[in-house]
Amino acid sequence: MxxxxxxxxxxSVEDAIRLLTEHPAAKxxxxxxxxxxxxxxxxxxxxxxxxxxxxxxxxxxxxxxDGAIRIGSLTSFSHITRDPVIQDKINVLGQAVDTIGGPxxxxxxxxxxxxCNGVTSADSASTLFxxxxxxxxxxxxxxxxxxIQDFYLKAGVVDLRPGELQTAIRIPRKSYEGYxxxxxxxxxxxxxxxxxxxxxxxxxxSLDKRAIDDVRxxxxxxxxxxxxxxxxxxxxxxxxxxxxxxxxxxxDVLKSLNPRDSWRASKAFRQHIAVVLAKRALAEAVRxxxxxxxx
Amino acid sequence: MSKQYKxxxxxxxxxxMEKMVDVRASLTDMLRDDFRLTSVKKGCEVGECGACNVIIxxxxxxxxxxxxxxxxxKNILTLEGLANPDGTLSDIQQAFIDEAAVQCGFCTxxxxxxxxxxxxxxxxxxxxxxxxxxxxxxxxxxxxxxxxRAVKKTMLRRLGKEKEAEAV
Ligand SMILES: Cc1cc2nc3c(=O)[nH]c(=O)nc-3n(C[C@H](O)[C@H](O)[C@H](O)COP(=O)(O)OP(=O)(O)OC[C@H]3O[C@@H](n4cnc5c(N)ncnc54)[C@H](O)[C@@H]3O)c2cc1C
Ligand code: FES
Ligand code: FES
Numbered sequence: 368m369x370x371x372x373x374x375x376x377x378x379s380v381e382d383a384i385r386l387l388t389e390h391p392a393a394k395x396x397x398x399x400x401x402x403x404x405x406x407x408x409x410x411x412x413x414x415x416x417x418x419x420x421x422x423x424x425x426x427x428x429x430x431x432x433d434g435a436i437r438i439g440s441l442t443s444f445s446h447i448t449r450d451p452v453i454q455d456k457i458n459v460l461g462q463a464v465d466t467i468g469g470p471x472x473x474x475x476x477x478x479x480x481x482x483c484n485g486v487t488s489a490d491s492a493s494t495l496f497x498x499x500x501x502x503x504x505x506x507x508x509x510x511x512x513x514x515i516q517d518f519y520l521k522a523g524v525v526d527l528r529p530g531e532l533q534t535a536i537r538i539p540r541k542s543y544e545g546y547x548x549x550x551x552x553x554x555x556x557x558x559x560x561x562x563x564x565x566x567x568x569x570x571x572x573s574l575d576k577r578a579i580d581d582v583r584x585x586x587x588x589x590x591x592x593x594x595x596x597x598x599x600x601x602x603x604x605x606x607x608x609x610x611x612x613x614x615x616x617x618x619d620v621l622k623s624l625n626p627r628d629s630w631r632a633s634k635a636f637r638q639h640i641a642v643v644l645a646k647r648a649l650a651e652a653v654r655x656x657x658x659x660x661x662x
Numbered sequence: 663m664s665k666q667y668k669x670x671x672x673x674x675x676x677x678x679m680e681k682m683v684d685v686r687a688s689l690t691d692m693l694r695d696d697f698r699l700t701s702v703k704k705g706c707e708v709g710e711c712g713a714c715n716v717i718i719x720x721x722x723x724x725x726x727x728x729x730x731x732x733x734x735x736k737n738i739l740t741l742e743g744l745a746n747p748d749g750t751l752s753d754i755q756q757a758f759i760d761e762a763a764v765q766c767g768f769c770t771x772x773x774x775x776x777x778x779x780x781x782x783x784x785x786x787x788x789x790x791x792x793x794x795x796x797x798x799x800x801x802x803x804x805x806x807x808x809x810x811r812a813v814k815k816t817m818l819r820r821l822g823k824e825k826e827a828e829a830v
Contacts, residue, residue, distance in 0.1 A: 469798025
């Protein structure tokens with residue numbers, strides 16, 4: 368038995384908002400793969416929970432009229448990886464969430480839970496940062512659209528107001544059209560492990576495929592919350608696809624990152640792999656875009 | 663806080679069932695305590711080991727981190743539902759025995775349910791893919807190789823590749 372004080376099951380988004388407003392101390396539970404573990408460990412023992420697990424309208428991926436990719440917040444990782452829209456437009460997100468835990472965790476864990484927990488190591492987060500994703504929140508006052516970089520406030524804390532829940536994550540068309548991306552999770556094991564560092568890169572090449580038109584790079588575990596490396600991005604835009612440019616790009620990421628020492632890895636090691644992963648991930652994104660890197 | 667119960671109706675191993683469950687129960691609690699389906703093991707109870715793995719609507723879930731009330735309307739399959747109607751073991755269960763993929767047996771039902779999900783795809787998976795699909799389980803006895811062999815052989819046999827299965 369879980370040590371739960373009360374469980375309120377929401378049948379719809381409106382129902383969830385009402386329950387959250389009536390029970391201000393209650394915590395949302397989606398797939399429960401963070402919440403139930405915390406209840407078991409005692410950190411959330413005795414909690415009141417509002418379960419949104421039954422709101423099927425929040426599951427699934429679709430293309431909106433303006434071309435934005437809409438991912439319902441309750442969509443599980445395995446469903447994101449298998450989704451044809453994701454595979455066609457932003458396959459890197461499907462690959463990133465396919466590194467989470469093991470198969471059973473990917474069937475229960477949701478992208479909403481992975482971003483609302485505010486955790487820097489969340490494997491979807493760096494990729495969503497790198498694609499300028501928009502978080503859709505629905506609450507008593509209606510809907511809000513928040514850029515994901517503003518949604519994360521500090522470690523473990525996101526911009527969720529009383530009575531609000533996250534209902535979707537959207538990737539605008541201009542963010543993904545013409546871009547290809549790659550994610551690398553650096554961990555000690557191939558499965559069931561939390562990232563020591565996660566690095567997600569996407570790139571748009573010039574028409575002749577010889578230069579970088581745009582590039583975006585984001586990290587998990589390189590700071591208290593996921594973060595972009597804007598200085599490296601800005602310096603690389605317009606540059607030709609050469610080994611030298613890639614090396615400089617990789618070195619430049621350190622200007623924006625602030626990893627720490629933890630039992631998983633030292634700060635110095637994280638800085639080292641941040642550089643190595645930046646180069647590898649960009650090289651792979653270039654390859655996926657049909658570009659070649661010159662000496 | 664007074665106790666909170668909810669009526670849950672679901673299909674378990676092919677039979678429609680109804681039960682009043684405590685909202686604090688995990689699906690493991692419900693399957694073991696209310697239905698005596700003790701193939702569903704309590705290992706870590708935090709989603710790490712896969713000993714409690716069951717199939718819900720065709721997908722594998724660790725029942726220890728799944729609330730029993732979420733089973734409403736679902737179709738649940740546990741190891742007890744695998745044997746043939748005449749009581750003989752299914753091919754995958756027999757393969758685990760033949761390959762010595764069982765030692766203490768604590769991890770076995772969970773592994774077999776993941777194997778069932780693999781076999782139900784009807785596809786021939788690469789070795790790498792089989793390993794990845796089994797990676798949500800811990801076994802402290804066998805060293806995994808015999809488990810891998812049991813799954814791969816059964817997959818090949820179901821695809822009519824008897825000779826390839828023998829060579830595994
Ligand atoms: C064994 C194991 C291995 C794991 N491995 C990984 C891993 O490799 N990588 C990784 O990133 N994570 C991993 N996790 C963590 C977890 O699976 C993910 O963070 C998952 O995305 C959580 O989603 P959930 O739906 O289960 O969240 P829940 O536990 O239901 O919720 C998580 C948090 O988000 C809030 N929340 C959830 N949905 C919403 C919503 N729609 N609106 C507002 N708030 C919401 C909850 O209140 C809670 O604070 C692992 C967990 C386990 C148990
Ligand atoms: S007992 Fe459920 S995963 Fe270990
Ligand atoms: S056989 Fe003992 S844990 Fe796997």
